Each structure stands twice: as structure tokens, then as C-alpha cells.
Amino acid sequence: MKVVDGQRGAYRPAVTVPPPLRRGxxxxxxxxxxxxxxxxxxxxxxxxxxxxxxxxxxxxxxxxxxxxxxxxxxxxxxxxxxxxxxxxxxxxxxxxxxxxxxxxxxxxxxxxxxxxxxxxxxxxxxxxxxxxxxxxxxxxxxxxxxxxxxxxxxxxxxxxxxxxxxxxxxxxxxxxxxxxxxASPRPSTLLEGGTVEYCRPDGVPLAMDLARPRASGRPAPVALYLHGGGFVFGNRKPTGPGALLTGSRPGPVRDALVARGFVVASIDYRLAPAAPWPSALTDARCAVRFLKANAAALGIDPARIAAWGTGTGGTLASLLGVAREADDASTVRAVAAVGAPAKFTGTSLPERAAVFLARFPASPLSYPAAGAPPFLIADGGPGSAEFADRLRTAGVPVTATPDVAAFLAETVS
Structure with missing residues (x-):
């Protein structure tokens, strides 16, 4: 026994502290x-x-x-x-x-x-x-x-x-x-717009940015912008990570459209694989229905709504033109597709993602061309020439001019 300060105490073994690990x-x-x-x-x-x-x-x-x-x-x-x-x-x-x-x-x-x-x-x-x-x-x-x-x-x-x-x-x-x-989107000096919720699929709100022209006293035509990114990347904003990933710069065309009296509506839609196909097309249709249902409050003309997109956003816009629904609530007056694939060959990363996630129902070539609205097909992606020929054969006006603002002003205004 060990005596401490004149008192007996039980033996207490030393406590061994394990050595710390190295930050390897x-x-x-x-x-x-x-x-x-x-x-x-x-x-x-x-x-x-x-x-x-x-x-x-x-x-x-x-x-x-x-x-x-x-x-x-x-x-x-x-x-x-x-x-x-x-x-x-x-x-x-x-x-x-x-x-x-x-x-x-x-x-x-x-x-x-x-x-x-x-x-x-x-x-x-x-x-x-x-x-x-x-x-x-x-x-x-x-x-x-x-x-x-x-x-x-x-x-x-x-x-x-x-x-x-x-x-x-x-x-x-x-x-x-x-x-x-x-982060809030960076507005153009030409615009007086705002952000609204246009749809809530499965409880998730989707945003729409509205870029408005100066008041003209009559309902304005609308250009619905759909971003690219292979249905996997991107968002509605003209700057930031989404725009960087898609490589698109819609700002100049947007400003030109606003200067011609258009309201430009840019939307977020659900991306794959978090939301499998046809979620993106469902959301685009919902945006058109929202614009038509709220035309009076937004000061727009529900009969003059066009779809415009770049890359696979142009594919979505094309599908709004050819993959029409029976209720006619999501039809558009014209389509401008820039650099949009009409079929997916898998030659680039976004296209490979689109092939894997969307497959043939995402191809405008899978739908009949008869009765489609006027089309602009510029800087064609895979299958776009075949798609343009099919549209022309069905009697649909097709132009290859890259001037989206002039085309929409001519066909929609």
C-alpha cells in the first residue's frame, strides 16, 4: 500500500493516453x-x-x-x-x-x-x-x-x-x-423585370425571370427562353455557374428582344438525373400554360408566345412546337432553335448525358411535323438539317437566319 500525507490509499495505475494520429x-x-x-x-x-x-x-x-x-x-x-x-x-x-x-x-x-x-x-x-x-x-x-x-x-x-x-x-x-x-441574377440596364414562381411540380417551386420592355399601352408578345446543358446542367440566369456550364450568352438576344417590345421569360426546369425525362418538357409546357393563364396580370398577349432556346434548350423549344398536346394550352406561335440537336449522337458530354437520360422521346424527329409553327433553325446541331427538311416538306416555314430577335419580331409581333 502507498501512504500519502500519512494516509493509506489504494494503488491507482497511471492512465495511458493514446497518442494522437498523424494528419496523414x-x-x-x-x-x-x-x-x-x-x-x-x-x-x-x-x-x-x-x-x-x-x-x-x-x-x-x-x-x-x-x-x-x-x-x-x-x-x-x-x-x-x-x-x-x-x-x-x-x-x-x-x-x-x-x-x-x-x-x-x-x-x-x-x-x-x-x-x-x-x-x-x-x-x-x-x-x-x-x-x-x-x-x-x-x-x-x-x-x-x-x-x-x-x-x-x-x-x-x-x-x-x-x-x-x-x-x-x-x-x-x-x-x-x-x-x-x-445569388440574384444580374439585371440588364434595359430591363424592369422580376422573378415569379411559375410551377411547383412535386412540391418544388420553379422560378421564371421576366424581363419587361417599357410600357407601350398594349399587351406584349413573349419569348420564352430555355437554357441548354444537355438536360443536366444550367439554369435561367444569364451569368454565374449555370451560364458558364452551358456556354450560352443569351443577354444580347434578350436585350434585342426587349428593345423590340417583347417580354422575355427565362425559366429554370428540373434537371436529370435528379428529375428524369420528360420532367424538363413537362416544366416547359407548364411555363407556357402559366404565361397564358396569367396574361392579364403580366400584361402580355397569350396568343403571341414564342419559344427560344440554345443547345438542348433549343431542343425543348422544338418539342414545344412539334410535340403538341391535345388541350392546346401549351402551344407556341413560333420556335427559334439555335445550335439545337434534333437527334442525339453522343458526340459530346451533354449529348451523351442526353442520350443516356432522355433517349429518343427527346428528339423532335420522333414527332410529326405537320401543323407546327414557323421555325428558326440556326447553327444546327446533330439532325437539325434532317429536321428542317421534314418541316419544309410538311409546309412549315423554316428560316436559317441567326437573328433570333428579327425572326421573332417578324413572326410573332
Whole structure:
């Protein structure tokens, strides 16, 4: 027995504190994967909050838990904090599985606000969670190496550095894409417009930007703009990540149309694979019906609505012209398709995505040409020449002029 200050006390063995883990490449990669996976849903929380606060609080709580775990494992890397990181990554991955593949969050798809620029942003978050979970589990099971050899450290960094760069790039890109809804579009000096909700499919609000001309005293014609991006990328905004991904610059044509007295309506539509085909076409039709139903309030002429699009947005515009519905509520007066594929050959990344996700029903060549409105087909994409010939054979006026504003002013005004 040991006597302390004249008293006997029980023997107390020394407590051994496990040495901290080194911040090696696997731990760092897992931590940054978890960081990106947490920031993506966190960036979408404001958009989810505008739809339903309960889902927003759930996403925010899971993201906050994972962020705390990341800072803990980076600040004090032990097997215990690594296990906490694995639990946080598993929780984030479980939230994605419950809400997307299983669809158990039934009121609406809470990942849609994150998928408004890139249709697979939520899949990026899920992939990062898998990387984080695997990395943290491996780190938590390994024995601590206080002083591993220099060649071993160098080799580990060489092997995992490309993975770390990929994790950083995808995490940053996913966060920027998910947060794009927080930024307001940059208006032109010619315009006096606003943003309205034109449709709410499956509980998810879709936005429409309206660029208005100066008051003229009579209902204005409308040009409905549909962005490109292979049904996978892009949004309604003329600048920002969506415009960068699609490579389109609709601003000059939009301003020219407004100067000619048009109201230009630019819409977001649901992107694949988050929303499979024909969601994009359904949304475009809903936009036309919205404009016609609210023509008096918007000061527009419901009989003078044209569709204009670039890339696969032009394909959507073409489908509005040829894939008509029986109720005639979503028909348009004219179509301007610029650089739009009429069939998908899979020669570029957006086209390959469109082939995989949309297949032949997305091709205007799959529908009869008779009765279609006047068409502008310029800078033709794959199959556009064949499509133009079919339209002409059916007696539909077709022009190849690249001047969209002049064509719509002639056919619609």
C-alpha cells in the first residue's frame, strides 16, 4: 500500500493516453471529403427552408454535426474522433439514401434545391460521404504510428494526392452549384423585370425571370427562353455557374428582344438525373400554360408566345412546337432553335448525358411535323438539317437566319 500525507490509499495505475494520429493523406482526404459533403446540403438549406422548414432543420442539423466532426478530427486526430467522423459521414449518407433512392421524405424531394444548376449535385455529396466514411473507418482501425518513415509518408501522399485534389474540386464545385440559388441574377440596364414562381411540380417551386420592355399601352408578345446543358446542367440566369456550364450568352438576344417590345421569360426546369425525362418538357409546357393563364396580370398577349432556346434548350423549344398536346394550352406561335440537336449522337458530354437520360422521346424527329409553327433553325446541331427538311416538306416555314430577335419580331409581333 502507498501512504500519502500519512494516509493509506489504494494503488491507482497511471492512465495511458493514446497518442494522437498523424494528419496523414488518408485522414486529410477523408476530412475534406466530409467537409464538402456537409457544405453541399448546408448551402441548399436556405432553398429548402423556403419550401418546408422541417426538412431544412433536418439537413442543417446533419450538416452541422458533420462539420463539428471534421473540425474535431482535424484539430485532435485520434481513433475516437475518426470514429465520430465516420458516424457523421454515415448519417449524411443515410439522409441521402432515405430521401433520394428510397424517397421516404415524401412531401417533396429536398435535394432539388441543390440540383438547380447541376442535376447530380446530390450524387456528388453522396459520393463524398462514401469517401469520408471509408477513410475514417480505415484510420480508426489502424494503429497509431507516431513516427512513420519518410519514404512511407512520401509514398502515401503521392498515391492519395490525386484523390485529394478530386475531393477538393468536387466538393467546391458541388457547394457552388448548390448555393447558386442564393445569388440574384444580374439585371440588364434595359430591363424592369422580376422573378415569379411559375410551377411547383412535386412540391418544388420553379422560378421564371421576366424581363419587361417599357410600357407601350398594349399587351406584349413573349419569348420564352430555355437554357441548354444537355438536360443536366444550367439554369435561367444569364451569368454565374449555370451560364458558364452551358456556354450560352443569351443577354444580347434578350436585350434585342426587349428593345423590340417583347417580354422575355427565362425559366429554370428540373434537371436529370435528379428529375428524369420528360420532367424538363413537362416544366416547359407548364411555363407556357402559366404565361397564358396569367396574361392579364403580366400584361402580355397569350396568343403571341414564342419559344427560344440554345443547345438542348433549343431542343425543348422544338418539342414545344412539334410535340403538341391535345388541350392546346401549351402551344407556341413560333420556335427559334439555335445550335439545337434534333437527334442525339453522343458526340459530346451533354449529348451523351442526353442520350443516356432522355433517349429518343427527346428528339423532335420522333414527332410529326405537320401543323407546327414557323421555325428558326440556326447553327444546327446533330439532325437539325434532317429536321428542317421534314418541316419544309410538311409546309412549315423554316428560316436559317441567326437573328433570333428579327425572326421573332417578324413572326410573332
Amino acid at each position: 493523406p488518408l485522414l486529410v482526404t477523408a476530412a475534406f471529403a466530409a467537409l464538402g459533403a456537409a457544405l453541399i446540403p448546408a448551402a441548399a438549406v436556405p432553398g429548402i427552408w423556403r419550401i418546408w422548414q422541417l426538412y431544412a432543420m433536418l439537413f442543417g442539423a446533419v450538416a452541422a454535426f458533420e462539420l463539428v466532426a471534421v473540425f474535431a478530427v482535424l484539430g485532435w486526430p485520434t481513433r475516437k474522433t475518426a470514429r465520430s467522423g465516420a458516424v457523421a459521414a454515415a448519417a449524411g449518407l443515410g439522409l441521402w439514401v432515405v430521401s433520394r433512392p428510397l424517397g421516404l421524405l415524401a412531401r417533396f424531394d429536398p435535394w432539388q434545391p441543390a440540383d438547380t444548376v447541376v442535376g447530380f449535385t446530390d450524387y456528388v455529396a453522396a459520393g463524398l460521404q462514401v469517401v469520408a466514411l471509408f477513410g475514417f473507418l480505415v484510420v480508426a482501425r489502424r494503429r497509431a504510428h507516431p513516427r512513420p518513415s519518410a519514404p512511407r509518408r512520401v509514398f502515401a501522399w503521392i498515391v492519395l494526392f490525386p484523390v485529394l485534389l478530386l475531393v477538393l474540386a468536387t466538393g467546391a464545385a458541388g457547394t457552388v452549384a448548390a448555393a447558386d440559388g442564393l
